[in-house]
Amino acid sequence: MPEAAAVPLVDPRPPRKLYRSSDGRWLGGVARGLAGHLGLPVVWVRLVFAGLFMADGLGALLYAAFWFFVPLGVGGVDSGRPSAFTTETAPDGRRRLVARKPDKGQIVALLLMVVVAMVFVGNVNLGGGAKAYLWPTVLVGAGVALVWRQADNARRARWAEVGRRRRTLNLLRTAAGVLLVTVGVTGIFVLQGSAAHLGSVLQAALAVLVGIALLAGPYLVRMTQDLSEERLMRIRAQERAEVAAHVHDSVLHTLTLIQRNAESANEVRRLARAQERDLRAWLYKPEGTGKDEADEPDTLAEAVRRNAAEVEDKHGVPIEVVVVGDCPLDDGLSAQMQAAREAMVNAAKYGGEGGAVQVYAEVEGRTVFVSVRDRGPGFDLDSIPADRMGVRESIIGRMERNGGTARLRAVPDGGTEVELQMERAEKTS
Amino acid sequence: MNDANEPTGAVEPNGGATGAGVTGATAPTGAAASPEPGAAAGSAGPPGGRHVRVVLVDDHRMFRTGVQAEIGQTDRTGVEVVGEAADVDQAVTVITATRPEVVLLDVHLPGGGGVEVLRRCAPLMAAAEQPVRFLALSVSDAAEDVIGVIRGGARGYVTKTITGTDLVDSVFRVQDGDAVFSPRLAGFVLDAFASTDAPPVDEDLDRLTQREREVLRLIARGYAYKEIAKQLFISVKTVESHVSAVLRKLQLSNRHELTRWATARRLV
Numbered sequence: 212m213p214e215a216a217a218v219p220l221v222d223p224r225p226p227r228k229l230y231r232s233s234d235g236r237w238l239g240g241v242a243r244g245l246a247g248h249l250g251l252p253v254v255w256v257r258l259v260f261a262g263l264f265m266a267d268g269l270g271a272l273l274y275a276a277f278w279f280f281v282p283l284g285v286g287g288v289d290s291g292r293p294s295a296f297t298t299e300t301a302p303d304g305r306r307r308l309v310a311r312k313p314d315k316g317q318i319v320a321l322l323l324m325v326v327v328a329m330v331f332v333g334n335v336n337l338g339g340g341a342k343a344y345l346w347p348t349v350l351v352g353a354g355v356a357l358v359w360r361q362a363d364n365a366r367r368a369r370w371a372e373v374g375r376r377r378r379t380l381n382l383l384r385t386a387a388g389v390l391l392v393t394v395g396v397t398g399i400f401v402l403q404g405s406a407a408h409l410g411s412v413l414q415a416a417l418a419v420l421v422g423i424a425l426l427a428g429p430y431l432v433r434m435t436q437d438l439s440e441e442r443l444m445r446i447r448a449q450e451r452a453e454v455a456a457h458v459h460d461s462v463l464h465t466l467t468l469i470q471r472n473a474e475s476a477n478e479v480r481r482l483a484r485a486q487e488r489d490l491r492a493w494l495y496k497p498e499g500t501g502k503d504e505a506d507e508p509d510t511l512a513e514a515v516r517r518n519a520a521e522v523e524d525k526h527g528v529p530i531e532v533v534v535v536g537d538c539p540l541d542d543g544l545s546a547q548m549q550a551a552r553e554a555m556v557n558a559a560k561y562g563g564e565g566g567a568v569q570v571y572a573e574v575e576g577r578t579v580f581v582s583v584r585d586r587g588p589g590f591d592l593d594s595i596p597a598d599r600m601g602v603r604e605s606i607i608g609r610m611e612r613n614g615g616t617a618r619l620r621a622v623p624d625g626g627t628e629v630e631l632q633m634e635r636a637e638k639t640s
Numbered sequence: 641m642n643d644a645n646e647p648t649g650a651v652e653p654n655g656g657a658t659g660a661g662v663t664g665a666t667a668p669t670g671a672a673a674s675p676e677p678g679a680a681a682g683s684a685g686p687p688g689g690r691h692v693r694v695v696l697v698d699d700h701r702m703f704r705t706g707v708q709a710e711i712g713q714t715d716r717t718g719v720e721v722v723g724e725a726a727d728v729d730q731a732v733t734v735i736t737a738t739r740p741e742v743v744l745l746d747v748h749l750p751g752g753g754g755v756e757v758l759r760r761c762a763p764l765m766a767a768a769e770q771p772v773r774f775l776a777l778s779v780s781d782a783a784e785d786v787i788g789v790i791r792g793g794a795r796g797y798v799t800k801t802i803t804g805t806d807l808v809d810s811v812f813r814v815q816d817g818d819a820v821f822s823p824r825l826a827g828f829v830l831d832a833f834a835s836t837d838a839p840p841v842d843e844d845l846d847r848l849t850q851r852e853r854e855v856l857r858l859i860a861r862g863y864a865y866k867e868i869a870k871q872l873f874i875s876v877k878t879v880e881s882h883v884s885a886v887l888r889k890l891q892l893s894n895r896h897e898l899t900r901w902a903t904a905r906r907l908v
Contacts, residue, residue: 533827533860536834569823569862573830582861623870628861 231281241277271352278359347398354391361385454493461489481527488520511544511579512537515572518552528563530555536574541636544579546613553605554583554629562587562626577635586626606631692815695723695738697731697757698746698777703800707744710804717808727751732760735772739764742814744807745794747778747785754778758792765793775814777802783828790890796820818880819887826860829890845893848886855882 230248231240242260246253263270361384400412465486472478508514512534519530540548551570558568562585572581602619606629610617615633622628691714696704704724712721723738725731728751735743735757743761747754754776758765764772776794779801780786786797795814798807799822810820821829833848848856851872858868865883869876 531823531862533823535827535830535860567862571823571827571857571861573857584862622863622867624864624867 231278241274241281244281245277275352275355347395347402350391350395350398352395354388354393354395357384357388357391361388458490458493462486477527480529481524484529485520485524488523508540510537510539511548511572511574514540514545514548515551515570515581518548519555519570522552522555522559526556526559526563528559529567530559530570531567532570532572534572538574538579538635543613543615543633543636546609547579547581547615547631547633550606550609550617550631551581551583551629553602553609554631557602557606558583558585558587558627558629561585565626574635579633579635581631582628583631584622584626584628586622589621589625589627690718690812691720692718692742692811693720693722693738693740694811695725695731695735695740695743696721697725697734697743697749697754699726699749700746701726703746707807711808711811717804719808719811728753728756728760731757735761735764739770740772741770742811743772743774744777744811745774745789747776747780747789753785754789754794755792758789758794762793773814773817775810775820783831786825786828787832787890790825790887793891795887796822797825798822799824817884819883821856821859821883821886823860823862826856829886830856830860832890833893845889848889852882852886855879856886859883 231244242256243253245251246256249256260270260274263273361381397409397413397416400416401409465482468482469479472482508517515534516532519532522528523530538544551572555568555570562568565586565588568583568585570581570583572579607617607619610631610633613633615631617632618630620628620630694711696707698704698707704726708721708724711717711719714720722740723734725734726749728749731743731745731749743757745754745757749757758774761772761774765774774789774794776786776789776797777800778785778789778797779799790797795817796810796819798810798820802810802822813820830848830853833846833853854872855868858871863871865876865879868879872879
């Protein structure tokens with residue numbers, strides 16, 4: 212299949228070009244493409260082709276010509292119908308092709324085609340000698356259709372990742388097509404000569420094939436390599452562009468806000484910190500881990516960082532987080548996280564003027580330890596009236612109810628430290 | 641090479657410059673640990689009349705200018721910036737030519753990164769006479785970068801958000817041959833030396849002692865050396881020697897985690 216004009220990736224819908232439809236098709240997508248182009252229902256176009264097919268196979272030739280010369284594209288999709296290959300993003304981040312069941316129209320068209328072919332074969336009025344050539348010709352036609360269809364699929368695969376399982380299927384299809392063509396052509400030759408010549412005909416054909424392979428093989432191989440390399444580059448470029456777009460947007464945004472709030476030091480600091488966090492999340496998180504802020508954290512390290520980030524944003528006090536080790540969250544740990552968050556809020560509110568709040572979390576064996584320290588004026592639990600339940604309830608009480616311990620203490624050189632300790636639940640796996 | 645250099649008498653650790661200690665990443669300790677008189681305070685003249693010659697290696701001119709403005713006023717801070725460099729080749733040339741006492745080294749540099757500078761300056765680091773010491777400075781969060789420069793021979797690691805006062809303090813600490821750990825680095829090290837089932841190859845190098853672990857934990861929790869000393873009832877000198885011991889282990893240990901440890905965050 213020759214390289215048709217490259218399909219423009221970004222189509223600002225200039226004059227409408229005729230494309231073969233890449234979805235909702237069952238052969239070459241010609242009928243659907245034409246229908247889309249002309250604004251007719253696709254059934255009509257298919258009927259016209261079928262009718263023309265009766266006229267001494269003109270329809271088939273026309274269809275083949277269209278198929279050969281019209282580039283595959285994204286024309287003629289009925290609105291409101293799901294595309295045939297909606298790409299879904301799998302959990303592992305790879306795009307998958309999600310095949311849609313063939314619709315009724317396609318099946319009807321297929322049946323119709325078979326019936327028409329039968330009628331055509333029955334009715335065709337050729338010379339007595341030519342009649343014999345009919346079946347081989349039909350075989351060749353079917354084979355060519357299969358191979359071309361396959362070529363289309365290969366081109367489509369550039370837009371949508373195709374799974375490995377489908378790839379073997381594709382190879383099988385191509386092989387079947389080639390086989391059909393070979394059988395058909397051989398049939399024609401045998402009919403022309405006689406069965407006696409079959410051997411020499413096959414030999415000659417084989418020789419020609421080998422010759423072509425020798426001549427064109429290297430070119431083909433190089434071309435495929437170039438193509439796949441180019442595709443890889445394009446994927447990389449896209450990835451880069453995506454990151455750049457995200458980063459540029461949010462950084463520019465932040466810079467604008469910083470300029471606008473230049474006189475409010477606190478606000479500027481808060482904006483800068485938030486942006487820094489965002490950037491770091493993009494730069495240093497391993498591929499494919501929750502770059503999405505939306506999903507709930509499911510490990511301790513994530514939860515600590517998330518809580519710190521939220522408190523930081525809300526209270527405008529920088530919170531430094533150091534986490535050693537990591538483990539999945541369970542109920543007890545979730546309670547510990549809430550208590551830790553409460554401690555961070557207190558530290559930011561009452562000890563924030565002393566500088567950054569330092570949060571340290573460590574998983575060691577079955578024990579999870581979290582400390583939150585500020586460098587504020589200090590804080591004495593005993594001096595707080597008994598009816599004030601804030602710290603007592605939300606930090607100490609919460610930890611104890613869940614089987615952990617909480618300790619508040621004044622640090623010798625100023626500031627307060629809250630230490631939270633919790634045993635992890637036994638693994639329930 | 642060796643231009644007449646005023647003797648600083650600071651080859652062996654001198655306890656006078658413990659100041660606010662290592663506070664790491666961004667904890668501005670200006671208000672925190674009130675520095676003793678004569679300690680590195682960065683306001684009332686150079687601490688203890690000390691003087692240190694520094695080279696800045698960073699590919700961001702803006703950052704170099706900022707650091708220069710913040711710590712480079714020799715009469716106030718005692719830090720004299722004797723050279724700057726923006727890439728690996730330049731850095732090696734400048735460091736060889738000026739023989740500074742401390743180099744502030746960016747982790748990410750064109751031409752091979754900070755690690756490459758360390759590799760090519762190895763003879764200068766090992767010199768018996770006036771060794772050149774390196775302090776890594778970075779915005780990076782990638783543990784392998786940080787651990788990489790430490791294993792390459794840097795005497796410590798601080799993030800670029802460190803305050804001027806703390807930076808001056810860290811520079812003097814490095815000049816004294818001590819190690820400078822920011823909370824983040826302490827966290828990385830604790831992770832790297834986490835207790836695993838794998839038997840240590842070298843008992844002395846592949847394990848942290850209980851005391852070292854305690855010290856690192858407190859650093860990671862944002863404590864200054866002085867506070868750590870109080871907390872553990874030991875002297876600041878002892879804290880410093882613990883930290884230096886950890887640094888040595890970090891540089892010499894062959895635990896496979898230290899080379900491949902960043903590949904898997906430890907999920908206990």
